[in-house]
Amino acid sequence: MPRITFPHVGESYRSFKMLMEDLGNEVILPPRPSKRTLDLGVRYAPEFACFPVKILLGTYLETCPQGVELIITSGGVGPCRAGHYAQLHKKILRSLGYQVDIVVFEPPRLYPLEFLHNIQRLNPHRMSYRAIYECIRRAWRKLQALDNVEKLTHKIRPRETVRGATTRAYRRVLEWIDRAYSLAEIEEAEQSAIEELKKVPQDPYRDVLRVGIVGEVYVLLEPASNLEIEETLGNLGVEVERSLFLTGWTRDNTWAETTEGLTVKEAALPYLPELLGGHGRDSIGNTVLYAKRGFDGVIQLAPFTCIPEIVARTILPRVSEDHSIPVLTFFLDEQTGKAGMATRLEAFVDLMRRKKAARRTA
Amino acid sequence: MAVRVGIPSSLLYYLYYPAWNTFFSELGARVIPSGNTTREILDLGVKEALADACVPIKLYFGHVKALVGQVDYLFIPRVVCLNRETTYCPKFLGLPDMILHSIKNVPPLIDVRIDVREERDALFKAYRQAGQVLGATGRVIIQAYRKAMATERRFFSLLRKGWSPHEALQILKTGSRPPKKKGRLTFAVLGYPYLVYDQYISVGLLGRLKKMGVDVVTVENLAPRVLYRQKDYLEKRLFWTLGDLVLRAAHYLLRRTNIDGVIHVTAFGCGPDSLVGKYLEMAVHQYRNVPFMSLSIDEHSGDAGIATRLEAFVDMVMRKKEVGLQCPGSLSPM
Numbered sequence A: 001m002p003r004i005t006f007p008h009v010g011e012s013y014r015s016f017k018m019l020m021e022d023l024g025n026e027v028i029l030p031p032r033p034s035k036r037t038l039d040l041g042v043r044y045a046p047e048f049a050c051f052p053v054k055i056l057l058g059t060y061l062e063t064c065p066q067g068v069e070l071i072i073t074s075g076g077v078g079p080c081r082a083g084h085y086a087q088l089h090k091k092i093l094r095s096l097g098y099q100v101d102i103v104v105f106e107p108p109r110l111y112p113l114e115f116l117h118n119i120q121r122l123n124p125h126r127m128s129y130r131a132i133y134e135c136i137r138r139a140w141r142k143l144q145a146l147d148n149v150e151k152l153t154h155k156i157r158p159r160e161t162v163r164g165a166t167t168r169a170y171r172r173v174l175e176w177i178d179r180a181y182s183l184a185e186i187e188e189a190e191q192s193a194i195e196e197l198k199k200v201p202q203d204p205y206r207d208v209l210r211v212g213i214v215g216e217v218y219v220l221l222e223p224a225s226n227l228e229i230e231e232t233l234g235n236l237g238v239e240v241e242r243s244l245f246l247t248g249w250t251r252d253n254t255w256a257e258t259t260e261g262l263t264v265k266e267a268a269l270p271y272l273p274e275l276l277g278g279h280g281r282d283s284i285g286n287t288v289l290y291a292k293r294g295f296d297g298v299i300q301l302a303p304f305t306c307i308p309e310i311v312a313r314t315i316l317p318r319v320s321e322d323h324s325i326p327v328l329t330f331f332l333d334e335q336t337g338k339a340g341m342a343t344r345l346e347a348f349v350d351l352m353r354r355k356k357a358a359r360r361t362a
Numbered sequence B: 001m002a003v004r005v006g007i008p009s010s011l012l013y014y015l016y017y018p019a020w021n022t023f024f025s026e027l028g029a030r031v032i033p034s035g036n037t038t039r040e041i042l043d044l045g046v047k048e049a050l051a052d053a054c055v056p057i058k059l060y061f062g063h064v065k066a067l068v069g070q071v072d073y074l075f076i077p078r079v080v081c082l083n084r085e086t087t088y089c090p091k092f093l094g095l096p097d098m099i100l101h102s103i104k105n106v107p108p109l110i111d112v113r114i115d116v117r118e119e120r121d122a123l124f125k126a127y128r129q130a131g132q133v134l135g136a137t138g139r140v141i142i143q144a145y146r147k148a149m150a151t152e153r154r155f156f157s158l159l160r161k162g163w164s165p166h167e168a169l170q171i172l173k174t175g176s177r178p179p180k181k182k183g184r185l186t187f188a189v190l191g192y193p194y195l196v197y198d199q200y201i202s203v204g205l206l207g208r209l210k211k212m213g214v215d216v217v218t219v220e221n222l223a224p225r226v227l228y229r230q231k232d233y234l235e236k237r238l239f240w241t242l243g244d245l246v247l248r249a250a251h252y253l254l255r256r257t258n259i260d261g262v263i264h265v266t267a268f269g270c271g272p273d274s275l276v277g278k279y280l281e282m283a284v285h286q287y288r289n290v291p292f293m294s295l296s297i298d299e300h301s302g303d304a305g306i307a308t309r310l311e312a313f314v315d316m317v318m319r320k321k322e323v324g325l326q327c328p329g330s331l332s333p334m
Helices: A013-022 A035-044 A051-066 A081-095 A112-121 A129-159 A165-179 A183-198 A217-221 A229-235 A251-257 A264-268 A280-292 A307-323 A338-361 B013-026 B039-048 B055-067 B095-102 B122-133 B138-160 B165-174 B205-211 B224-228 B241-255 B271-287 B303-323
Strands: A003-005 A070-074 A101-105 A209-215 A238-242 A297-303 A327-332 B004-007 B030-033 B073-075 B078-081 B113-115 B185-190 B214-218 B261-267 B292-297
Touching: A003 A051, A013 A129, A013 A165, A035 A051, A051 A081, A051 A217, A070 A081, A081 A101, A081 B271, A101 A112, A129 A165, A129 A183, A129 A229, A129 A238, A165 A183, A209 A217, A209 A229, A209 A280, A209 A338, A217 A297, A229 A238, A229 A297, A229 A338, A264 A280, A280 A297, A280 A307, A297 A307, A297 A338, A307 A327, A307 B095, A327 A338, B004 B013, B013 B030, B013 B122, B013 B138, B013 B165, B039 B055, B055 B095, B113 B122, B122 B138, B138 B165, B185 B205, B185 B241, B185 B303, B205 B214, B205 B303, B224 B241, B241 B261, B241 B271, B261 B271, B261 B303, B271 B292, B292 B303
Parallel strands: A003 A070, A070 A101, A209 A238, A209 A297, A297 A327, B004 B030, B004 B073, B078 B113, B185 B214, B185 B261, B261 B292
Antiparallel strands: none
């Protein structure tokens, strides 16, 4: 049985673990990124590599000593640097003496044969494609369940009456989903998880601000890399909506709520007609959409030196002005401190509250 | 009065200015480049651009600021792809948008998109679009385009002969060639043209080396045909044209034996270089012990600091050459 690992992206590891074990691999679970992960990553990654490179390298360096043979990760077609992470990581890991191989999943539409070949490498028992498809379907459903539950916590946390009750309930229900195996079980676990979360005592009359979160995909999806910004905001009485989830964009919302039915791409068009790789254009498009949907503010999260987000950040002040929506940007790296971030967030929330109050009296 | 077209003297200026200049001059416009980088231009850029942006982008903002108010149009093309394979850094792709949305009172931009992957004559169509902004018509544009391409070919062939863009521009203008002396050493100076040839931001790197009797080979001195023949230098092709060329040039030069040292010039905060630099470092280790130095440049680079490092490096290479011993290890920081 090949021993495999993969990057830690939020709670998604629960679903990937199930999928890989179903296919007959031994999974070495990536630990949640910690101080130690960062230290390891910073030591061996290039200095100006973006933050995710360092976190992922650190994660691999934590799992590789446990005998990992194969790392599974995603690729990309550029021009964002993320498309080259896997090759860089492999070179660095090899130079440190770990004989690991990396399976890179590139967009299957561009490289269909490579995609099938990669799947076969992860399929030691020679299961049929039909069986593999069933496994992927269950894993996908689990991923959706995880995302749905997380979305719900973003709504409930700002309204909870006992601080931390949502997070505690969330930790509990994650285990239920984790243990569900068949499609029916996953759906049942999701249902009861949602019910359990709704039982958290809430204050329905609280004045809650709505903030959209845009930016680079990894720092959006991995709470350990953005210092749990969603939780911090929730505790400040802010309902967040993240523009990006692993199982897809929040397209349904944006279509329904803007009268023009704009897509993210169309919304970004007046500001940035070019696709830059990464999520630079999405950051701009989503900011426009959040403004049109009447959000109170937008927070952009980006790794330090992230190229597409720097372009987006240069343009965002104009978007903010045109649509009169406050935008706050965090460039995250290993030096970012939680207290500093909390202070900036508090100031931002105060600003939004005042703005909202002024609009109400006007 | 003729229409004034401003061209910021940074980024792709060092490769395509002769062609752009010829094209717009042929259409009857007056081309105004922002000129060599100065302290004022850099300060303007640092003030205007985002703090997290890389130095070249800040510098470009400075050059644009220096032209504001002096020109009727600014030529800032969106260069996506010129060789059908690789694109440019995302910051180049978003350059006109960044300028348009963050600099106040910016004159109208001529921001044609150039992506030769789209169709066969995409390059001509981009030029035609640029010409139409100035009100030129069919035949005039075709003629100007032909002349521009002829200038570009002459310019590039001068570069391949070992001249730097500044010297090549001089030769194109006056026809007289500056004298050339053979130095004691030959260094490969690898980096992006807008860093290597910008005398201010590189703190006079090329001039200093010349004074110390060092001949310099840059990426632009090598024919792309030769570079694209380099195979298997990486598992996956790099996405960025300039970074890709730097790495290919490194492999090509390291395989030949007449290079005494390699200097990698990189800008603080450069995204692609975080990868290119690492791969370069690995490549230098892989071939043989060629002394290697990475020179990181930012808006605060001091004269004395760079001079000291360069002198030390040249001395070390010189001694190694005299002794004829293999020097253990390279200077690269690991």
